[in-house]
Structure formats: C-alpha cells, structure tokens
Amino acid sequence: MENNKRYEAGKQAMEELFSQEVRTGMEEIKKVSPDLWEMIVSFGFGDLYSRKTLSFAQREIITLTTLITQGAFDQLRVHLQAALNVGLSKEEIIEIIIHCAGYVGFPKAVHAMGIAGEIFKESEETHNK
Amino acid sequence: MENNKRYEAGKQAMEELFSQEVRTGMEEIKKVSPDLWEMIVSFGFGDLYSRKTLSFAQREIITLTTLITQGAFDQLRVHLQAALNVGLSKEEIIEIIIHCAGYVGFPKAVHAMGIAGEIFKESEETHNK
Amino acid sequence: MENNKRYEAGKQAMEELFSQEVRTGMEEIKKVSPDLWEMIVSFGFGDLYSRKTLSFAQREIITLTTLITQGAFDQLRVHLQAALNVGLSKEEIIEIIIHCAGYVGFPKAVHAMGIAGEIFKESEETHNK
Amino acid sequence: MENNKRYEAGKQAMEELFSQEVRTGMEEIKKVSPDLWEMIVSFGFGDLYSRKTLSFAQREIITLTTLITQGAFDQLRVHLQAALNVGLSKEEIIEIIIHCAGYVGFPKAVHAMGIAGEIFKESEETHNK
Amino acid sequence: MENNKRYEAGKQAMEELFSQEVRTGMEEIKKVSPDLWEMIVSFGFGDLYSRKTLSFAQREIITLTTLITQGAFDQLRVHLQAALNVGLSKEEIIEIIIHCAGYVGFPKAVHAMGIAGEIFKESEETHNK
Amino acid sequence: MENNKRYEAGKQAMEELFSQEVRTGMEEIKKVSPDLWEMIVSFGFGDLYSRKTLSFAQREIITLTTLITQGAFDQLRVHLQAALNVGLSKEEIIEIIIHCAGYVGFPKAVHAMGIAGEIFKESEETHNK
Numbered sequence: 031m032e033n034n035k036r037y038e039a040g041k042q043a044m045e046e047l048f049s050q051e052v053r054t055g056m057e058e059i060k061k062v063s064p065d066l067w068e069m070i071v072s073f074g075f076g077d078l079y080s081r082k083t084l085s086f087a088q089r090e091i092i093t094l095t096t097l098i099t100q101g102a103f104d105q106l107r108v109h110l111q112a113a114l115n116v117g118l119s120k121e122e123i124i125e126i127i128i129h130c131a132g133y134v135g136f137p138k139a140v141h142a143m144g145i146a147g148e149i150f151k152e153s154e155e156t157h158n159k
Numbered sequence: 160m161e162n163n164k165r166y167e168a169g170k171q172a173m174e175e176l177f178s179q180e181v182r183t184g185m186e187e188i189k190k191v192s193p194d195l196w197e198m199i200v201s202f203g204f205g206d207l208y209s210r211k212t213l214s215f216a217q218r219e220i221i222t223l224t225t226l227i228t229q230g231a232f233d234q235l236r237v238h239l240q241a242a243l244n245v246g247l248s249k250e251e252i253i254e255i256i257i258h259c260a261g262y263v264g265f266p267k268a269v270h271a272m273g274i275a276g277e278i279f280k281e282s283e284e285t286h287n288k
Numbered sequence: 289m290e291n292n293k294r295y296e297a298g299k300q301a302m303e304e305l306f307s308q309e310v311r312t313g314m315e316e317i318k319k320v321s322p323d324l325w326e327m328i329v330s331f332g333f334g335d336l337y338s339r340k341t342l343s344f345a346q347r348e349i350i351t352l353t354t355l356i357t358q359g360a361f362d363q364l365r366v367h368l369q370a371a372l373n374v375g376l377s378k379e380e381i382i383e384i385i386i387h388c389a390g391y392v393g394f395p396k397a398v399h400a401m402g403i404a405g406e407i408f409k410e411s412e413e414t415h416n417k
Numbered sequence: 418m419e420n421n422k423r424y425e426a427g428k429q430a431m432e433e434l435f436s437q438e439v440r441t442g443m444e445e446i447k448k449v450s451p452d453l454w455e456m457i458v459s460f461g462f463g464d465l466y467s468r469k470t471l472s473f474a475q476r477e478i479i480t481l482t483t484l485i486t487q488g489a490f491d492q493l494r495v496h497l498q499a500a501l502n503v504g505l506s507k508e509e510i511i512e513i514i515i516h517c518a519g520y521v522g523f524p525k526a527v528h529a530m531g532i533a534g535e536i537f538k539e540s541e542e543t544h545n546k
Numbered sequence: 547m548e549n550n551k552r553y554e555a556g557k558q559a560m561e562e563l564f565s566q567e568v569r570t571g572m573e574e575i576k577k578v579s580p581d582l583w584e585m586i587v588s589f590g591f592g593d594l595y596s597r598k599t600l601s602f603a604q605r606e607i608i609t610l611t612t613l614i615t616q617g618a619f620d621q622l623r624v625h626l627q628a629a630l631n632v633g634l635s636k637e638e639i640i641e642i643i644i645h646c647a648g649y650v651g652f653p654k655a656v657h658a659m660g661i662a663g664e665i666f667k668e669s670e671e672t673h674n675k
Numbered sequence: 676m677e678n679n680k681r682y683e684a685g686k687q688a689m690e691e692l693f694s695q696e697v698r699t700g701m702e703e704i705k706k707v708s709p710d711l712w713e714m715i716v717s718f719g720f721g722d723l724y725s726r727k728t729l730s731f732a733q734r735e736i737i738t739l740t741t742l743i744t745q746g747a748f749d750q751l752r753v754h755l756q757a758a759l760n761v762g763l764s765k766e767e768i769i770e771i772i773i774h775c776a777g778y779v780g781f782p783k784a785v786h787a788m789g790i791a792g793e794i795f796k797e798s799e800e801t802h803n804k
Contacts (some may be wrong), residue, residue: 032549062405063382078261083254092224096262099228102395125212132207133225133780137489147449162419191792192769231782262393266618276578290678320534336648341641350611354649357615360524383599390594391612465777470770482737483778486744512728519723520651520741653747663707
C-alpha cells in the first residue's frame, strides 16, 4: 500500500497549500490524464513537498523562483496564493521577485510583479468579505 | 556620495558571501569591464543582497534555484560555496536541488547535484586542513 | 527552379499536417512578412518536414517535445492538431507529455496537458458533427 | 544626490522610448512595489540605456532580440513601439525577427512577427488620425 | 512493497538503456544524495520509461529533443548512447537533430551534432574491438 | 541552379565573418552530417546573413544577444571573433553585454564578459604578431 501513502501524503500537502477552489481547478487535468494527475499528487506533492528539512514556506520560495525563471506565469498565479497560505508575507514575496530581477533580468521580474499585484488584491478582497 | 555607499554595501555583502579566493577570481571581470564590475558590486550585491526582509540564507535559496533553472552551472559553483558560508546546511542544499527536480526536470537537478557533491568535498577538505 | 520545388514540397507537407482553417490562420504572417512566410514554407516544411528517414508522426513527436520544453504553447496548439492528423493517437500524445514531465518539470507538462485536453475536445466535436 | 541623477536620467530615457500612455501603464508596477519601480528607472533606464557607446536604436535591437529569445512577448509589445519611436524602421524590425529565426527557431520568430504585425497596424492608425 | 517494484522496474529499464559503464558513472549521484538517486530510478526510469504506449526508441526521440532544446548537453551524451542501444540508427539521430534546427535554432543543433559525431565514433570503435 | 547560389552566398558571408581557422573548425560538422552543413551555409549564412536591410555589424549585435540570452557560450566564442571582424569595437561588444545584464540577469552577462575577455586577448596577440 505504499503508493497509497504517497498519494495521501500528496493530497494532504495540497490541502495546506491550495484553497478548495484552486484544487478543483487543478483537478481538471485528471479528466485528460488520470496518470499525470496521480504523478502530480504522489510524486510532486507526496514525494517532494512532504519531505522534511525544508518548510513549506521555504519550498514556496524555491517554487516561486523557478517559475519566474522559466517564465511559467500561469502556475505562478496559484503558487503566489500558496505562498501566502503557508505564511510568506506580501513583503517577502515582493522581495523574492526583486532578488530575481538581478538573476533573470527585469522583463520576467516585472511580469511576475504585475501578477503578484493581482493576487495580493484578490487575497485582500477575500479577507475583507 | 550615495553611489559610494551602494558600492561599499555591495563589497561588504560579498565579503560575507564569498571567500577571499572566490572574490579574487570574480574580480577578473573588472579587467575586462570596470563598469560591469561596478554594477555587479553596487547593484547586484549593494542594491539587492543588502536589502532587508530576507536573510542571506533565504537569498541563497533563491539564487541557487534560479541558477539551476537557467542552467548557469558555472555560477552555481560559487553560490553553493556562498550558501554554505551563510549557514545553509549540506542537507538543506541537497533538499533544494531535489525540490527543483520536480520543477525543472531531472537533467538539470542531476547536473546540479553532481556539482554540489564536488563543492561539499572541497569544503570538507578545507575544514579538515 | 529549385527554390520553387522547395516551396512546393513545403506546401504539400503543410496540407498533410494542417487543416485548411489552420493554414489560413498561419498565412496571416505572410501579410506582415512575405519573406518569413517563404522561409517557413520552403525551409521549415520544405527542407525539414519533407526529408526522409523519419515519418511525419515521428517528426510531430519531436515538434511537440521541443514546443513543450521551450514553453511555446501557442504553437503547441496547432501541432497537437497536426499530431492527430498524421496519426498519433490521443494516448500517444498524452504519453509524450507525461514523459516530458520528468525532463522539463511539471509546470510545463501540466500546461501542455491542459491545452491537449482542449484540442482533444475540439477534435471530437468536429468528428461528431 | 547621485541616486537622484540616476533616476532623472532613467526618466528622461523612458520619455524618449515610450509614449505617455505606455509609461502610465508601466507605472502600475509602482503601486505593487515602489522599490522595483525605482530600480527599473534608475538601473534599467538610468544606468543602462543612458550609457554612451550604443545609440537607442542599437539598444532596441538588443532588447528586441533578447525578448524574442526568452519568449517575453508581453514586454516585446512595448519595445516594438519603442523601437519605432527611436527610429528603427518597420523593415529593420522585420529583419531582426527574420535573423532571429535561425538562432532561436521558427516558433518564437513567428510569434514575434505576429505581434509586430499588430503593433505596426496600431502605429499606422495613430499616424493616420 | 509497491515502491520496491517501482525501483526494480526502473533498474531494469536502465539496464536496457545504458551500458554498465554509464550506469556506474550515473551512480556517483547516489553518494551525494541517495534520495535523489532513488527518485531517478523509481520515478524517472520506473514510473516514466517503464510505461506502455511508447517504445524505448520513441522515448529516446523525446529525450534527445528535450535535452537539445534545453541545452543539457552533458546528459545528451549518455542519451545518445541510449538511443543507439535501443535501436535508433545513426541516420535517425542525425535526422532528429536536423529537425530540431528549425525549432530551437542552429546554435543548439550544431552543438548537439558535434557531440553526436563524438558518440558515433566511440560507438564504432567499441564495435570494432 | 538557385540552390547553388544560396550556398555560394552563404560561403561568401562566412568568409567575411570568420577566419580561415574558424571556418575549418566549423566544417567538422560536415563529416557528421553533410546535410546540416548544407543548411548552415545555404540557409543560415546564405538566406539570413546575406539579406539586405541590416549590416553584418548589426546582425552580429543580434547574434551575440541571442547567444548570451540562450546561454550558448560555445557559439558565442566564434561570434565574438566575427563581431570584431565585421567592425564592432571592443567597447561596443562590452556595451552589448552590459545592456544584456538588465535583460537576462547577471550570471549570463558575467559568463559572456569572461569569454569576451579571452577573445579580446587572443585578438590582440594575433595583431601584435
């Protein structure tokens, strides 16, 4: 049953990282490829996020950085939300993007900061409801 | 004198991050372009690393991740040393690379882990002297 | 007249790969730069796709992989259609994307799978008309 | 007051490069992160664009090329306008994109040419008003 | 015991793909991080390569393409050998690289072809012994 | 005979760009794949470099920029020589790399500047003979 454990660990990690709404959106992939979905949960979140040594907040620093560097701005959106959920502050997220500017150049940093602005706004609106 | 301050802040950051030997190696660039060197120190290390909100250890998590993602393995070498210098443990560095595997794919993660192995070995030899 | 032959070979390859609708969309480029259009047809499809040794299906495996790897998701759309047109099955395309996950990381694989889901749906709707 | 000078130099460069409308759009970033905005103006446009040795037109050749190569198509849009503003002709811009095709492959070149077509059209409409 | 099965499947796939010498070289990673090694075998080769739907030869077409596209030329070396081992001909490998030229540009294609030339030579020398 | 003309135009462009020694080195590719070689000469240098509208010096600005952006440092070496051969000054080349720093980040700019330093030194030694 070890594979079940990997899947369960992944599901649990995803619940800490993402809102129900985001998780429902991510599950769309399951309809196209149940196998890729299984890998995302068991490997991506079960094997990787559930490991020790680094906190979820540290893992999101890594995730935001790699997404900005590779220009994966769609996925950046949900991981900016995840970063807020696991305790990174707005100021820390802004700082990550600024640090990246020197390493990946301004175009990607500016693009990321624009998206961060949108996510921060959405997040405030949700909390003010 | 503000630009002097930026340069001084950068130099100080570099002293915390890199050994004398590494800094001497980096200064080779100064002979080719004193202007690029000035920007590296004043902007890269003065404006960016010397900012608050994130620690040097957190900044090296970002730097290692972006270098692995863009395949900048030459610069990875000196930043693996910097990461150790500012207090990231061998285990945390390994964990950063493993987390990256899911986001950038195994070829770059494996390449990075090979270099990390070399740097860890050099670092132990230095400490055992 | 050799250049005419290259252009003719390219046009013929494009007819096998793309629907009339897609080809009309691609020709928009011709209005901006007739020269780039000529190169796309003569070099891209004439010189490259019309070569022997690999089948169109094998060439689309290569094309899908490189587009996913470089994050060229706009072009991925038309080449997913082309892949279906030259005989790759839905299952094979899904498998290509899953294989890529290990080599380029999950963010790009997930993005690609989402688009593949859309193309598969469009393709079924067309066939059910 | 040297930092003021860097900022002023940057603002002046931006006025030559971008229309008022574009600059207002870019300033949105300032609301999310005044610090990143300051770096964009002082470092990006003050330290870099305001240097001697290369003209603004030559600098836009570099900028267009790097944006096409890294697939930063959002920023490409404003820099295509900037390229026209500092005197590159429509023909020269098309030629830059064609030259890139051999170095970055056709998918990114085609994507860039499509956007160039849109910008050229907008630019003509503005001039015909 | 399912995880054991994944590891065993991975080991078996690696034996078909790589020579003993290459596998010994790859195992160096195990000394730095036994966990990354376990993931490479269980996930990379167990979960991915051991799946159905695509043959090993088709999987190596994908792998070569993504490595060329991302400029991972170190890993390209061992996968060129793997491609030969699982039955791709020298001519087919050359053809993959040529097809890539149009999609990733000539610099990476030329770099890949140079390495392919070296691997072909080594392979012939081994067979002539 | 049109294809012959493309090849001849390409060969002529290469003679202006590269020294005899560099061209001999490049021709190594011909032994691995005469077809890729033919494309490099006829398409890369015949169809692209031999076009009008941009000078060879302007084309090398584009080429250096794209090679730095994609991290193709092997090819950068020969194109730095080509840039000097077609009349770009050492100062202009340094300036191109500095401008790139803001767009691709410092790691690639520093790497490029290191190589530029080597090429400048070689070039001076050749001229002092």
